[in-house]
Amino acid sequence: MSEATVSDEQLRLFIERIERMEEEKKGVADDIRDTYNEAKSQGYDTKIMRQVIKLRKMSRDDRMEMEAVLDVYKAALGLA
Structure with missing residues (x-):
């Protein structure tokens, strides 16, 4: 060949x-x-299920960091 x-x-x-x-x-x-x-x-609620699956894929540290940043953003926008 x-x-x-x-x-x-x-x-x-x-x-x-x-x-x-x-x-x-x-x-x-x-x-x-x-x-x-x-x-x-x-x-x-499949939208929530998708979010839970996304969260479960993340490491605990990454999830905690994301939640902390989200809390800061929510507070800054008066959503907390």
Whole structure:
């Protein structure tokens, strides 16, 4: 095989892997949307659920820092 043929084949394999992962990603995104819809139908606030998930991804220190800054901003705007 020539070098170009090997490179062409490798490129094709990368592209196909990425395409499969994109399909999997779409499937997972659909599952997540369905789960939010199910929670909403049970009376849960999905906007708040999304915020909780975002907070849970953060480290404790990052979350505490964000909450402290948020408190400062709220106080400055008379929201506290």
